[in-house]
Amino acid sequence: MAKSWKDWEKPVLELDETIRKLQAIVDKETDPERKTELSERVQDYMRRRDAYLETRYSRLGPWEKVLIARAETRPYTLDYINALCEDFVELEGDRRFAADHAIVGGPALMDGRRVMVVGHQKGRNIQERSYRNFGMAKPEGYRKAIRLFEMAERFRMPVITFVDTPAADPGVESESRGISEAIAAAMLSMFELTVPTVSTVIGEGGSGGAIGIAVANHVMMQEHAVYSVIPPEGCAAILWRAAEKGAQAAAALQLTSDSALKFGLVEEVLPEPFGGAHRDPLEAAQTVGRAIMASLERQDKLSGAELKAERAARFRRMGAYAESAVAAVLAES
Amino acid sequence: MAKSWKDWEKPVLELDETIRKLQAIVDKETDPERKTELSERVQDYMRRRDAYLETRYSRLGPWEKVLIARAETRPYTLDYINALCEDFVELEGDRRFAADHAIVGGPALMDGRRVMVVGHQKGRNIQERSYRNFGMAKPEGYRKAIRLFEMAERFRMPVITFVDTPAADPGVESESRGISEAIAAAMLSMFELTVPTVSTVIGEGGSGGAIGIAVANHVMMQEHAVYSVIPPEGCAAILWRAAEKGAQAAAALQLTSDSALKFGLVEEVLPEPFGGAHRDPLEAAQTVGRAIMASLERQDKLSGAELKAERAARFRRMGAYAESAVAAVLAES
Amino acid sequence: MPFGKASSGVAPGAFLPCSNCRKTIFAAEFEANLRVCPYCGHHHRLTWQQRVDVVFDEGSFVELDTDLRSGDPLHFPDYAEKHAQAMQRTKMRDSVVSGRATLMGMPVSTAISDFHFMGGSMGSVAGEKITRAIERGAHEGIPAIVFCASGGARMQEGLLSLMQMAKTTAAVEACRSAGVPYIAVFTDPTMAGVLASYASIADVIVSEPRALIGFAGARVSKQAQVSKVPDDFQTAEFLLSHGMLDKIIERKNLRTNLASLCRLLGGHLAAVEATRG
Amino acid sequence: MPFGKASSGVAPGAFLPCSNCRKTIFAAEFEANLRVCPYCGHHHRLTWQQRVDVVFDEGSFVELDTDLRSGDPLHFPDYAEKHAQAMQRTKMRDSVVSGRATLMGMPVSTAISDFHFMGGSMGSVAGEKITRAIERGAHEGIPAIVFCASGGARMQEGLLSLMQMAKTTAAVEACRSAGVPYIAVFTDPTMAGVLASYASIADVIVSEPRALIGFAGARVSKQAQVSKVPDDFQTAEFLLSHGMLDKIIERKNLRTNLASLCRLLGGHLAAVEATRG
Ligand SMILES: [Zn+2]
């Protein structure tokens, strides 16, 4: 079982490095013949790399998607905001207890539209990760989100959320300050909105911590993102008393984007650039941005009451069960 | 300067004790003549006590009212709730951080009506005082109040508040969790209500801590209650660098009920029983209860929008200033 | 077999140890005491049927949504077998029973989780029943009362279970908009996905004493924590002192206290208005 | 006389020590740097006029409510004299100046507290001006921006001053109902009755660096406390980390940041809608 996305990406990273070096030589080469020859070698390497990526990424298993979703090179919420928004003012206060850096948010101008953006934020290096608490928000993070949702409602701004968290913070402090209430209240707050809402799972959609800010009219997942009721390691620990069987649990949980689409739990799976969002963050962002704007355009045609009703109905129909007296008898016989 | 209401109440308390003892003797006495004689002495003592109380309480100065408002025998919020409500379910949660025992509240049945009661609560003995934090609420107390106000709005229940606090808690913890925001948000929450509201200052109306839950359509003060922008000792400390000049400051601040009525800052002053509310808590409660019910009856005739507008207008007109170009010229010449 | 470990099959003449304090007590006395240990006051878990008996007017409960059957959408390893075994053992069809009842004369809508069925976990059927019970309150203008006893979302139904958190929350929103009282009663245990959705956003939240209540398994919370864990961590008493509960109510007072709350919040009026509207 | 202690009367060629770091600096450079010390970054207090110059479009500010005059309703000892002296010294009529201006072209309503007038304290006139400024925003559909610099309520007007807390809060409610952005800018100091009313319930709250912000005088808070008082207690940085502020903004960026906020929150649209309605 792979432990990191780098396990299979290593040959690619090595090829990338070789290509980079070779290209530098090409650039300096003055002899036209030699230049052409080297150029062809660069092209060849690139073809081989891309062929590898194409095969590899077209048959990624659930566990590999978990690892990619967790990759530290994967674009994070602020990367999408920076790529997609002309103006963004981060507002930090929850007006209750603390500034939580695992959820960021504020008003922004996206494609010329005023929107309220809220998303989980992870960190890339050790300091950042600690500052962002590994993207695990505390109650104050969700309460800040609620404040921003209410502000969006007041000023008639669509709400755009980016979901990317392993889970809500499970510590003693979070319990003391009501992490459960905060998550539930955040969902409730989203159900109360009469403005358009779009959520995108851009990495890890980790259980309650994810759904807390993912109650939208339109929910999307990036191709390699995952969305799960429980972290696969936690599931394996409970079921088989073996957290290391995460890959097995990932498969059982069907936490990939195609499964979520199949069960009708997301509206749209957004294709990622060749080799994953991390290979071309800008292209990934543009795909996400276009999808957000398309959904807003559709939602603009609905009244506030219709938006609210559509959102409730969206979640209302979720569930897999049978209901009929006949089914009941059959099930029990 | 008196330090306690007992300074002048001592003769009364002694007479009370003498009367009680003498009455016990009367009750046991079998000789009719002697019984009559003793009875008359009891009556005489009572007359003298009442005469003293009448004179004394008719000319209480501002500082003496401060001391009475702080008296540990004075009825507190829960005493009024117990006296006036048939059913009361205290709800403790602020859903944020902690249960605050300096503010109590919950739904109750008052004179057959469903109401939401919220009030500051002080303690009588050392343990109680510490449990109630001397009636000084922290942010969580005001946030609990907000929750109850919102619940009252949802279930169409009038809001009845009792005001009795030296001040909001000024500690480092309270600052850390936003005591200022909590007070301001509580006022804002009361301004949003479309149900009838009545507030009664039953003891100390201590600055921001008091007004936080006193934004009502109808605001009343008990005769000997005080309501002030700053504790007199604090005022004296700032103005004269002498906290012990509290009596002087109390006079300057005009913190008594008749002043508040004169300036149009309360609608009604509720007479207290002979010798103060603490001498007959039940009668005091009945007076308060009747006044609350009378105000609710009046407010019942208004729509939700009218109630909200009346409440805003009530506070909107408060202030003492002149406005005219002529006044401006005169003031500057 | 100590009390609180099973719900039936004990002869009334038997006597057995309390699973909490280990003191021995007659089965009949235990039942008469609503399955609260007379020695240590421990509130032992109830089945949904016992909960109905403790709280509602005798014979007033009518079960609804009885035709709902769980699927196995993910073909999750061993789920079908576990579910079938739980059905057989508990005579329930899933972890939640929903219906109508009266509470000291007042009509109410209710959903009751039973921990004995797969740890009271919330999958599609449980989520649907809870949703319907709360919606029924909203639509008919009668108070909705949910009794929680759950380890959380049911992982065997994957993301579908997570979505039940949002679905039940939508029902709470409907109840709020309708101005109908919605009350949650936490019993041992109330955890994770259930706590982090419909349970925590009730108008009023009460709990039985010493119930285990928390977001994360205690193991996870403590792992995640460098600082000291309080002794009463994740108990009802801990939650009360942290402002998350409104009241802790002993089982014997639950019926009258819930009736008071319904009356005070206007539960008896909402029905009248719903008929009018 | 160090900088930050007075607002005028210093020749531009003079040089004087910063009241915070004591380093010496030319008056002209100090003014050019918006009265922020180039050495220690200390944001020295501004007069209302300097605030207008720093934030609003040149020449766009129009003062309103100029005829409001304070009374002495309580005949409070020395109040009349103190007030008259403050008027003379500051050339203001009370501690707040209100009016209309444009911010990078957008019309806004504003109220500016000036600490130099009786510590920026809020009595009837200040309360009325702040109320009108916020109401004007609500009625005209233009963002309301208040600049706070106050020790709190003015005790010399007694309970009338306390009531200004409620009155200004009512104005904020009106602004919210109208869907018009209301922004508070905390500057050194923002305290007590001002902080505990209109200031803390703005849609967005920003602050200048290191401003003193608190409910109780630091003396009172510390007296009331057995535990350790943090070093940055009651500073803007303390409030930011405790979730009470949205952003700390250096004076030189205030203008563009406030304009961004107004635009993003739809301040430019509200006016259009207000004319329509
Ligand atoms: Zn026991």
Ligand SMILES: [Zn+2]
């Ligand atoms: Zn300096």
